Amino acid sequence: MSTRGRSELQINLATNIVIISMAMLFATLFMGYAIYRSSAPVWPPMGVQRVSLFLPSLSTVVLFISSFFCYQVSVSTKKNELSKGHKYLNLTILFGLGFMVLQGLLWNQMKSSGLFVSSGIFASITYAFTWIHFAHMIAGLVALLYLKKILRSETKNLMTKTTSVENFWYFLEIVWIIMFITLFVF
Template identity: 35%
Template sequence: MDGSPTINYPSTTASHHEEHPDLRVWGLLIFLVSESLMFGGLFMVYLIYRGSAQQWPPEGTEVELLLPTINTLILVSSSFVIHLGDAAIKKGQVAGLRLWYVVTALMGIIFLGGQVYEYLTLGYGLTTNIFANCFYLMTGFHGLHVFVGVLLILGVLWRSREPNHYSPTKHTGVEMAEIYWHFVDVIWVILFTLLYVLTHL
């Protein structure tokens, strides 16, 4: 299987209770399949409401484009940045890993800040109409995932203080944070298309 995650056999945990190959990446991937179905359910709900509405978004609801587009560019490019960190640790450069993960975390935080700013300045609130319901619930739920992703990245940074914690052969945690970040990114691209782009066509 090409592209399948490398399975790391932990060398230092031989005295530990679980002496089996590190399967965490598999677990994460299967979990993300499940999570994507949760977003899938929300997408379907949104599409059904959109399909049955006379006018979408309802009159008086102006969807802003500029700030979310900048936000999208930041989040999408952060996926490339985080990969640089992963590539660095594969060459054994812990400093490179730390640098790129710090940048990714900052980009994530900027994204969240942008989203909060958007919430504060929009002309509609959570309960304004059915579009606003969907808008806040879906972006908020995604924002929660970005927040968790930032926490994961900060966790990797915290652990990387110890010089030998991650190595070219042992960096499952780094990979998992990266995979999760890509997932959050892909979900955002779909959300951006549904909520912003398609409401302007």
């Protein structure tokens, strides 16, 4: 194996292990959710209103657009159009921040409709899952900022590092979509 191939393999392995670890964390949360939901006689529990779909749907669209721009970053990097990649990266970060603002609005809306963190298992799950996802979004943003830094100059393994950061961002997107479907839609 060449030196270059080896360091690419190392970066890919490390990213995948980190993603697997985080996937196990979220898988545990969803397993718990499945158990709560399947053992509850009705869902949402009696006296609890579903969360309005508007903000979660908007969040989904915004995060999807962010991921789309994120994909364009590696397309541009592959063609060695770094300034274009940079532009797409800024858009990715912008829409990512937009998603986070929407999450804040969502919590605000839930609170004002009387759904507090301590008002039972439905609220516990909705708040906790979105919080934990949000915390990972912060990590994802840090990764994007790191990418922003290395995209400026000729960096070793730039392409591998770009796809690694992207994969992490897609992972967060996928987790959100699963949450959107299971927590808010059904």
